[in-house]
Amino acid sequence: MAFTRTKHATRDHLPHLLINVPEEHQEPIKQMCLKMMSHDAYGKPYQWTSRDFDMGAPLGRGKFGRVYLARERHSHFMVAMKVMFKEELRKGNVQRQVLREIEIQSRLKHPNILRLLTWFHDESRIYLALEIASEGELFKHLRNAPNHRFDEPRSAKYTYQVANALNYCHLNNVIHRDLKPENILLTSTDDLKLADFGWSAHTPNNKRKTMCGTLDYLPPEMVSGHFYDDSVDQWCLGILCFEFLVGSPPFESSTSENTQAKIKRLDMHYPSHLSPGAKELISGLLRREGRISLVDVMTNSWVKEGMAIRAAQLQQQNKKGKENLANN
Ligand SMILES: Nc1ncnc2c1ncn2[C@@H]1O[C@H](COP(=O)(O)OP(=O)(O)OP(=O)(O)O)[C@@H](O)[C@H]1O
Numbered sequence: 001m002a003f004t005r006t007k008h009a010t011r012d013h014l015p016h017l018l019i020n021v022p023e024e025h026q027e028p029i030k031q032m033c034l035k036m037m038s039h040d041a042y043g044k045p046y047q048w049t050s051r052d053f054d055m056g057a058p059l060g061r062g063k064f065g066r067v068y069l070a071r072e073r074h075s076h077f078m079v080a081m082k083v084m085f086k087e088e089l090r091k092g093n094v095q096r097q098v099l100r101e102i103e104i105q106s107r108l109k110h111p112n113i114l115r116l117l118t119w120f121h122d123e124s125r126i127y128l129a130l131e132i133a134s135e136g137e138l139f140k141h142l143r144n145a146p147n148h149r150f151d152e153p154r155s156a157k158y159t160y161q162v163a164n165a166l167n168y169c170h171l172n173n174v175i176h177r178d179l180k181p182e183n184i185l186l187t188s189t190d191d192l193k194l195a196d197f198g199w200s201a202h203t204p205n206n207k208r209k210t211m212c213g214t215l216d217y218l219p220p221e222m223v224s225g226h227f228y229d230d231s232v233d234q235w236c237l238g239i240l241c242f243e244f245l246v247g248s249p250p251f252e253s254s255t256s257e258n259t260q261a262k263i264k265r266l267d268m269h270y271p272s273h274l275s276p277g278a279k280e281l282i283s284g285l286l287r288r289e290g291r292i293s294l295v296d297v298m299t300n301s302w303v304k305e306g307m308a309i310r311a312a313q314l315q316q317q318n319k320k321g322k323e324n325l326a327n328n
Contacts, residue, residue, distance in 0.1 A: 008043045009033075036075040048120045050127060053081060060136060064088055064098070070129070079117060082128040089126070098126065101197045104174055112165035114185060114193040133185030133193045142181050148247035152278060153313060155244035156306020158184075158192055159281070160298055162240060165194040166233045167294035175229075179236035180217050181243060190314055215256050216249040220288055223260045231291050238285025245278055246271055250286070277302030 009017055017033060018026050040046055056069040059080055070081035089095050105116040115131040135141065138158070142148060150158070162184070169176055176197065183196035219235035221228040242250045250268035253259045262268070266286065270279050281300050284292035297303060 009037075011037065032075055032077065036077060039074050048118050048127075048129070050120075050122065050125075053079070053129075055081065064092060064094060065128075067130075069132070078132055079129040080132045082130055084126045084128075086121070086124055086126060102128065104197045108169065108172065108174065108197075110165055110168040112161045112192055112194055113168065114195040130195075131193065132187075133195075134188045135186035137182055138184040138186050138192065139181035141186060142244065142247070145247075150244045152245065152275060152302075153306040153309035155241060155278070156303045157190075157310040158244060159237065159241045160303050160307055161192040162194065162237055163294045163297040163303075165192075166237065167298070169194075170230045170233070170294065176233050176236075178217075179233060179240055181240065190310075215259055216252055218260075218263060220263050220266070223263050234285050234291040234294065234297075237294070237297065238282050238291075241278070241285070242268075242282050245274060275302070277305075 011034070014030060014033060018030060021029050036042060041048070052073055053070040054073060056071065059067040059069055061067070062082075065082045065084040067080050067082045070079050071077070072079065084098065086095075089098055102116065102119055105114070106119070109115065114133060117129045117131060119126065119128045121127065142150065162179070166176060166179075174197075176194065178196060179194075183194070185193045185195050187193060217236045217239045219228065219232045222232060239249050239251075251259050251262040253262060266288070268286070270282070274282075277300075281292075281297065281302055284296070292300075
C-alpha cells in the first residue's frame, strides 16, 4: 500500500498479492498496485497534503468532523477522509482527545479496527485518511433490522469480531472504553470495524478512574467512581451483544439516575426469545467481577455455531444475488 512505510511489496510480489482477487478484477487491481508502487510516498517518508486527494461525496457528519469519499490522485486509491476544523476542536476543547485518537488509531492494525492510513493538517483543518467502511454505522443497520434487532447468528459473528478487536487492543495496552453500535462501522463484506478511539486510553499497569463512555454502556465500577481496568470493555461487549439481540441495551430507562441505579443493582431481564447459549454468554460478561475473557468469548460454542450459520447465510445470499443478476 502507498501508505505503509515499512515492509513494502515490490513488482515481484504482484502475483502473490493477486492470489485471492477474482479474475475479472485482476487487471485493474494490478494497475492500481503498480501506480501505488511508483508513488513518491511508497516506502519513503512523505508529507501528504489535501492536494494529493480529490474530494468526493459526503459519507457522513459527526460532532466535529465531516467525512468524504476521497481518491488519492496518483494511485486512485479510495479513502474516507475525515476533515475537522481546528477552530471547532478548540471551541469544543477536544484537541487532546483528537490527538489521542490519532496517536492510538495509527498504531492499531487489525482486520476489525478501522485503519487510519495517514493524517495531515493545514492552517485551519486536520485530515484523517481512513479505510472505507461502505455500509456505514452499524447502529443504522440495527435500527433498520426487523424489530430493531439482529438474529442470533449475525449477533454471534459481530460479537466475535468485536471481541477479537478488543483482545488485540488489550494486548497492545489500549482500552476502548466507548463501545456502542454508533462507534462500529460495517463493510460491504459484512465485517465490523471498530472506530472512534476518542475515549480510549493507554493502560500502563495502574488502574484508572476517569468516568467516560456512554451511560447505557457504563459498567458498575465506573458508575460508582471506583478504579477500573481493561475488563470494562468485556462489560461493554456484554451490553453490545444484548443490544444486538434485543434491540435496546439492558439497563435503559427514562432517566440517567434510573439507568445508573439499575446498573449498580444489575437489574436486567432476558427476553424469552433469547437462547440459553446467548444468555449464558451475556451473563458471563455482565458481572461485577470475574468477567469471562475475550478469548473465552471467541471460543464460546454459541459464538462459534452462530458464526458458521451466518457464513452459510451470506453464501446463500451471494448465490441468490448472482442468480438475480444473471436473470436480469
Ligand atoms: N471510514 C468510514 N467509511 C465510511 N463511512 C464513514 C467512515 N467514517 C465515518 N463515516 C461516516 O461518517 C459519519 C461521521 O463520522 P465521524 O467519525 O465524524 O463521526 P462520529 O464518530 O459519528 O461522531 P463524533 O465522533 O463526532 O461523535 C459516520 O457516522 C459514518 O456514517
